[in-house]
Amino acid sequence: MNHRLRTSAATAALALAATTLVSGARTAEAAPSACPTLRISDGWYGENKARIDRLIADHCQDKGAKGGKPVAVFDWDNTVIKNDVGDATFHWLLRNDRVRPPRQGDWSTTSRHLTPEAATALGEACPTGVRVLPTATDTRCADELLSVYASGATTTGKTAFEGHDRRRMEPQYAWLAQLLHGWTTRQVESFAAAARAENLAAPQGATQLVGATRVTGWVRYYPQQRDLVRTLRDAGFDVWIVSASPEPVVDVWAKGVGVAPSHAIGIRNTTDRGRLTAHLKGCGSVRDGEDTMITYIDGKRCWINQEIFGVRGPAAERVQPASRRQVFAAGDSDTDVSFLRDATGLRLVLNRNKNELMCRAYENGDGRWIVNPMFIEPKQRKATPYPCASTGYTAGDGTAEPVRRSDGSVIPDQPDKVF
Template sequence: MFMKIKRRLAAAAAALAVAGTGLATTAQAAGTEQPPHRTPAKCPALTVSQGWYADNKARLQGLLDTYGRCGDSYDKRHKPLAVFDWDNTVIKNDVGDATMFWMLRNGKIRTPERGDWRTTSRYLTAPAAKALARACPATGRTLPTRTNTACADEIAAVYGEGATTTGKAAFAGFDHRRMEPQYAWLAQLLRGWSPARVKDFAAAARAENLAAPVGAEQRVGTGKVTGWARYYDQQRDLIRTLKKAGFDVYVVSASPEPVAEVWAKGVGLDARHTIGIRNVTRDGRLTARLKGCGSVKDGADSMITYIDGKRCAINERILGVRGKAAEKVQPAAKRQVFAAGDSDTDVSFLRDATGLRLVLNRNKAELMCRAYDDRDRRWLINPMFIEPKGKQSAPYPCATTGYTERDGAQGPVRRSDGTVIEDQRDTVYGGSTAP
């Protein structure tokens, strides 16, 4: 008991130390001279400087030195936890998209069971099911998307836009804080393939996208879509240094888990440290049903690694919390010290981080409202490392429509105490300079 209390007190002191680095930023802005942070020579240090905004790199180094093996509270039996989103956080562009586009170009999507598109997603609307059935002949084991552009176009529209090619809503009836049926649909369209075959598809897509020049497009059906991807050097360096410093580093992605595993190896993370959307399997092959989390049973298809579902996955699969408790915020001493993300899909697990929370600015309303509000001085905002977005001209609508309710309605973004966050101006973006 004494050791547990001692560790928790040490962790609390470390959290205060890291938060203090945030307060230093305020002092610098006011003109107070601050001594530079110096990392002891024996401690793992970040090596990539280009692309980091203001003192973000120094604050990350402070976190490494405080919580890592050089810190007074470090215990290798209870390593500090760091969790990264994947798409557009560790890598530029989306590995799920890359895999879907490769499968469409190569005719690797299976014909739905009994030719019924409603078997692919319980949230697929009747108009979408009819549009897909009209466009895609159910005459073989796989769909002819390599040559049938109408079929490829319809699938691409439903997946990418959440609507048919004629503009009708493709999905309805889901919890917007736990499920994004467009993301889930990719995993569900992997039905009939083994995880090993899916990894083959992902590896082929990875090779093509990494070899393509920045900005390249590829043709899918009659349209053009993104055809390239790049690992962020800064994030690869950060993950490598966190591991050297003794952190337990994980990726939690809203892409299918076999796909995420293929890409995560590129930053030194194995399958055990890669979490994504998981399918229920039968006879060694993926089905169109999804594994649950917390109180959600396998096959219910109502929660994936998306917003609150990412929190559940971390709590269940990393922290070992079972049942409905996995859906709740855990005690601070158990939670991740560091988290990184780029989208509203990451907001719950970012808020759970006790040390620092790194946000790449993609102009996502709820996430940016919380990051700019920064009441506890633990949020770091950085422009995207490749093709950063420019300044959003209008303030983020935090006080009115920045938050998406479970039923999809829009409302104000609230702090943990229930108070409403004021609208926030965009100040950290591509081309912006530190204050």
């Protein structure tokens, strides 16, 4: 083709014009002028921004279509923001004496998964006969509560939780919601708002003292994710947040990216006369008060199917037909892997070096996974490959197993490539 072009300047000019027209046509096809695109380019790795813009272009004309709006679902902590709003709220509760003791001082009533050793440790560390625990000044009580919540063990190293399905329940996350018992939803929202104000005002890298322990004291919204949520909404997507933090807490924070409480799903407590109880709402085959499934790994799939797509009963626990699944999903952890796999268009993964998630994202069997470093304080490259072929998957009983594709074949170990 090149030597033919050299034969005629006119031919070259025509070819150039034709190329320009074709290029323009392709550009128009990739991103119609009516479709919004991401405004922020900084922080996006490789072709990720371009691929998201193309996805938006492919679906923005679906606005008002008979089949309904395309759905986008985001995890919250370390996906839309840096750090963890559940942690931020729990730290605030302890620093401000906002945890109520259980009735009769029986800590086993706060979680069916709490071990007798943990219940005894909490009973010995924290006073009874008080309206709220004096954790702002009672270091021993605050330390025991923080240890059980943050590490899943007592201050003496004894296991704090047991007897749960590790694909549906994380008792440490659930325990924060359960420790909100006795408060109203509005009161919890006010606690979350106070914690939010403190953590956004604190300088990046700040710590705070809770009991005798220094813990993270700051949170930031990712500008890139705010931009992405706004762009998806402008393009006609139905945007949701699904988090393993308590729902009243997520509601407060989600407003900061323009997502209303009606579109934020978190751990939900049952209520009694307007006040939260230490029991949780169920999903799928799990009834209210059974406390065996939260918005965690397969539980996130259930809650998305139930609350967004209207699937009821045990069917909500299963993968749905493509027409009843999210087009776009974003997450950062193994807790997000099931709902990410369900996404039919693109699956955005922020790399936090989580084994199962990174195995699936890097293997990228269907070409729909995109990996991005965290937008603030990205992780260093993992020195060794992810152990996909041996221990990358955690089964419901806690057994470490190989990560398998849908057909049962094993995903080989994957090197860390995006950091």
